[in-house]
Amino acid sequence: MKARIHVTLKPGVLDPQGKTIAHALGALGFESVEEVRQGKYLELDLKENDPEKARETVDEMCRKLLANTVIENYQVEIEA
Amino acid sequence: MKARIHVTLKPGVLDPQGKTIAHALGALGFESVEEVRQGKYLELDLKENDPEKARETVDEMCRKLLANTVIENYQVEIEA
Amino acid sequence: MQTAVIRFPGTNRENDVVMALQRATGRPPRIIWHKDASLPEVDLIVLPGGFSYGDHLRAGAMAAHSPVMKEVVRQAERGVAILGICNGFQILTEAGLLPGALLRNAGLKFVCRDVHLRIETSGSVFTEGYNAGQLIRVPVAHHDGCYYADDELLGRLRDEDRIAFRYCSNGGGVDERSNPNGSRDEIAGILSASRRILGMMPHPENATEPLQGSTDGCGLFDGLTRALH
Amino acid sequence: MEPRTSCPFRAGDTDVSEITPDIIAEHGLSSDEYAQVEEIMGREPNLVELGIFSVMWSEHCSYKSSKKWLKTLPTDSPHVIQGPGENAGVINLGEGQAAVFKIESHNHPSYIEPYQGAATGVGGILRDVFTMGARPIMNLNALRFGDPRHPKTRHLLAGVVAGIGGYGNCVGIPTVGGEINFHPAYNGNILVNAMTVGLAPSDRIFYSAAAGPGNPVVYVGSKTGRDGIHGATMASAEFGDDSEEKRPTVQVGDPFTEKLLIEACLELMATEAIVAIQDMGAAGLTSSSFEMASKGGVGVELDLERVPMREAGMTPYELMLSESQERMLMVLKPGHEETARKIFEKWDLDFAVIGQLTSSRRMVLRWHGETVGDLPIDPLAEAAPEYDRPYTTSPPRAPLDTASVAESDDPLADLERLVGSPDLCSRRWVWEQYDHLINGDTIRRPGGDAAVVRLPDGQRGLAATTDCTPRYCYAAPVEGGKQAVAESWRNLCAVGAHPMAVTNNLNFGNPEKPEIMGQIVGCIEGMGEACRALDYPVISGNVSLYNETGGQAILPTPVIGGVGLVDDLSGMPSGALPAPDLDVLVIGE
Numbered sequence A, B: 001m002k003a004r005i006h007v008t009l010k011p012g013v014l015d016p017q018g019k020t021i022a023h024a025l026g027a028l029g030f031e032s033v034e035e036v037r038q039g040k041y042l043e044l045d046l047k048e049n050d051p052e053k054a055r056e057t058v059d060e061m062c063r064k065l066l067a068n069t070v071i072e073n074y075q076v077e078i079e080a
Numbered sequence C: 001m002q003t004a005v006i007r008f009p010g011t012n013r014e015n016d017v018v019m020a021l022q023r024a025t026g027r028p029p030r031i032i033w034h035k036d037a038s039l040p041e042v043d044l045i046v047l048p049g050g051f052s053y054g055d056h057l058r059a060g061a062m063a064a065h066s067p068v069m070k071e072v073v074r075q076a077e078r079g080v081a082i083l084g085i086c087n088g089f090q091i092l093t094e095a096g097l098l099p100g101a102l103l104r105n106a107g108l109k110f111v112c113r114d115v116h117l118r119i120e121t122s123g124s125v126f127t128e129g130y131n132a133g134q135l136i137r138v139p140v141a142h143h144d145g146c147y148y149a150d151d152e153l154l155g156r157l158r159d160e161d162r163i164a165f166r167y168c169s170n171g172g173g174v175d176e177r178s179n180p181n182g183s184r185d186e187i188a189g190i191l192s193a194s195r196r197i198l199g200m201m202p203h204p205e206n207a208t209e210p211l212q213g214s215t216d217g218c219g220l221f222d223g224l225t226r227a228l229h
Numbered sequence D: 001m002e003p004r005t006s007c008p009f010r011a012g013d014t015d016v017s018e019i020t021p022d023i024i025a026e027h028g029l030s031s032d033e034y035a036q037v038e039e040i041m042g043r044e045p046n047l048v049e050l051g052i053f054s055v056m057w058s059e060h061c062s063y064k065s066s067k068k069w070l071k072t073l074p075t076d077s078p079h080v081i082q083g084p085g086e087n088a089g090v091i092n093l094g095e096g097q098a099a100v101f102k103i104e105s106h107n108h109p110s111y112i113e114p115y116q117g118a119a120t121g122v123g124g125i126l127r128d129v130f131t132m133g134a135r136p137i138m139n140l141n142a143l144r145f146g147d148p149r150h151p152k153t154r155h156l157l158a159g160v161v162a163g164i165g166g167y168g169n170c171v172g173i174p175t176v177g178g179e180i181n182f183h184p185a186y187n188g189n190i191l192v193n194a195m196t197v198g199l200a201p202s203d204r205i206f207y208s209a210a211a212g213p214g215n216p217v218v219y220v221g222s223k224t225g226r227d228g229i230h231g232a233t234m235a236s237a238e239f240g241d242d243s244e245e246k247r248p249t250v251q252v253g254d255p256f257t258e259k260l261l262i263e264a265c266l267e268l269m270a271t272e273a274i275v276a277i278q279d280m281g282a283a284g285l286t287s288s289s290f291e292m293a294s295k296g297g298v299g300v301e302l303d304l305e306r307v308p309m310r311e312a313g314m315t316p317y318e319l320m321l322s323e324s325q326e327r328m329l330m331v332l333k334p335g336h337e338e339t340a341r342k343i344f345e346k347w348d349l350d351f352a353v354i355g356q357l358t359s360s361r362r363m364v365l366r367w368h369g370e371t372v373g374d375l376p377i378d379p380l381a382e383a384a385p386e387y388d389r390p391y392t393t394s395p396p397r398a399p400l401d402t403a404s405v406a407e408s409d410d411p412l413a414d415l416e417r418l419v420g421s422p423d424l425c426s427r428r429w430v431w432e433q434y435d436h437l438i439n440g441d442t443i444r445r446p447g448g449d450a451a452v453v454r455l456p457d458g459q460r461g462l463a464a465t466t467d468c469t470p471r472y473c474y475a476a477p478v479e480g481g482k483q484a485v486a487e488s489w490r491n492l493c494a495v496g497a498h499p500m501a502v503t504n505n506l507n508f509g510n511p512e513k514p515e516i517m518g519q520i521v522g523c524i525e526g527m528g529e530a531c532r533a534l535d536y537p538v539i540s541g542n543v544s545l546y547n548e549t550g551g552q553a554i555l556p557t558p559v560i561g562g563v564g565l566v567d568d569l570s571g572m573p574s575g576a577l578p579a580p581d582l583d584v585l586v587i588g589e
């Protein structure tokens, strides 16, 4: 199955990349942009058929490695 | 409104980050991981109420700045 | 004094630190490969700079989980001194041996240049070769050196005198303009609660000889040698 | 990953309709060149074979327009250990040490994808140098961008600088020097030239000539993907307006893998296992295997299904033409495979025996036992077309009439304007993004005349610089060529070094135009004259032609990378004015 993971900075943690992108978009004339936040997106292919198990494993991966919970939140979607 | 953008490497383009992450997950004992692909995830806040217009604008942002279509694909979702 | 330098795949500043340790201690450090599950008896373990695992995912994240780090944690519990420089600092935070996190530089660019540091405490084996308030000039070279701590942690670090170095101007003024990476409170290095672990972004090992333009980094290595021998 | 066992193109196929004039044209071969292909093969080639010809005969690999003129450059001197013709040139520094260096362009990819293009350029030149057994000790670069006000310039500049830094910083080689110019002629065609200098024991240089029929041919590094199939032929074709659409994907570099590859290769080089080694640069497996075989006068058999593959369903054609980065090809002494395998596995790199040498002087390609390509090596390499393209000498431009320029009424303001202009202003913004201090041996940092890196003996240093003034080369190619050499010589002298040798990167427009060919001929003549006069031999280099967009050529840009030796670091002069009230002397005319 496939797992899709979004890792985003916690609110309150500075996101200079997002800020710079917002600024650059403004400079290009896109005036409607109010805020940009940048995160990571991961797609995992798993040898696992049980969605419940997959979710548990991926959750553990996130806590152990894929996200740093001091500064980041994560969100997992499992897809057959 | 909000726009969510996923920027991913085109199939076939080397993804050194994904490769290293997959390797590290394997070393941590997560043996079910077959492949990892890493991408970018952006959240935009827009001063714009027309979803059609928002989509058009964001699409243009992607082509102009947010993605390099030589090696990357992008996908846009608009949300009120 | 016996020292060990840990080498991960992608570590690239190990020789710089080897030279500095050799000069200060008169002995070559042991080089330890990341797959080694045991460490020799040493007085100091150094995690050098570089791009372990390419800095992929997050700087230091994957090295923090390599086999040798379990052993480093054990040695830390026994009170062995541990110094993490640059990528080493990132690894120590990812491994939970130091609090906080290191984020992408506020300017988003890699930055390599000399900076001035103010010694904030001489109360550790790492900084007793300096006087509190002393200024030193050493280089930085990093992409992810913006130290992040929430208010609660920041308060604790201050109250417990655990901020080792702050970025400052050549006149000694600690201010945002002298901060190369946007670190909170201009923090360049912090100590663990035990004061036996130091993480720092700047490279004292690249300022140990006149030909390198500064010898201000010697104080750290000489101080350690005196304290730990 | 399961390789597919069927290949659409077979050597034995007699289906003549397969190779159409369109396919030939897509492979960048003229009809004359194709006729020669058929003559050499004695039959119609299949697609795999055609692909190989097209790569080997591209401008990039064959130097077909420049070879005649490159031969006129002085390449000899008592301290030259290896001149042009290998992955990099080698000079003797005495005391058992040798410097290994070369410069290489990555112009077109950097225009399409500035970060990755510049990054992979650095990766490629690093491999050229450590392939010779040298540990890289410094990187330099020479960059040319369009008008600073042009809408694309800022984006290209930022991306290229970040890419050069991103790769070099991660690999851990200090980037200590370089140069940047701006001119509208580069608006649609920037130049990214990267140079690496390495250090090796002078009696342990590794070469690419394969030897010993029966010896195993070994592939190491990253897996092969479908990266930049046909990039080498692309790099030799002029840009069109629709270049962005036409171009295939550019390669993505992986400096982390390169770092592991450097360490693993140097570790293996300390053993006696290697007979020959060659990096797989542009044109990948094709040019590396051909060059090794042709230099050694042997044949090669490859079992292509053994090549480590990144994707399912790859074909022999793709495997031969892929430009995936961070790969090397080696010939080992028999019986040393396991030593080598252990080292590469320690560094988590792919390792595969993919074939062996033969005495047939042919390249035989197999796919699951079936022959899918069979080509003679020498005729293909030797018959690579060589052109004596017609050229016209650029008419000398009249010197500027100084009387026509109004006298300044505020020289100080003029000076400020000059110092603040894009071509003269501080480059600190750039080199602060490069780790120029790593290894602790950088004695002269960027920002001066030449960079100096300390040698392991602690007393001596190696100085390096890159130089060219394209305006001069455009106004008077011969003089401009001389001037570039002279400037590099002066920059080395200014830090107290003895200039020893140069590498060069010849960046020009379309050589099929006589006036461009005239620039090439003129610049090479000037460079040769200056190098001869100074006993400053050319030991390596690179040629990048067809730097044009919409018929608009770049300025002629023959970049010189100079290297010199500082005998005693403690006596090195400084570029800084140490105190007030000192006398200033001007030397020279």
Ligand SMILES: Nc1ncnc2c1ncn2[C@@H]1O[C@H](COP(=O)(O)OP(=O)(O)O)[C@@H](O)[C@H]1O
Pocket (backbone or CB within 6 Å): D060, D061, D070, D073, D083, D084, D085, D086, D087, D088, D089, D102, D104, D128, D281, D282, D504, D505, D506, D538, D539, D540, D541, D542, D543
């Ligand atoms: N302008 C030049 N001057 C001298 N030698 C050159 C020049 N251009 C290329 N060479 C030499 O020709 C050989 C092939 O170069 P190149 O095709 O760039 O190598 P690679 O296979 O690494 O791409 C090298 O030995 C190189 O040093």
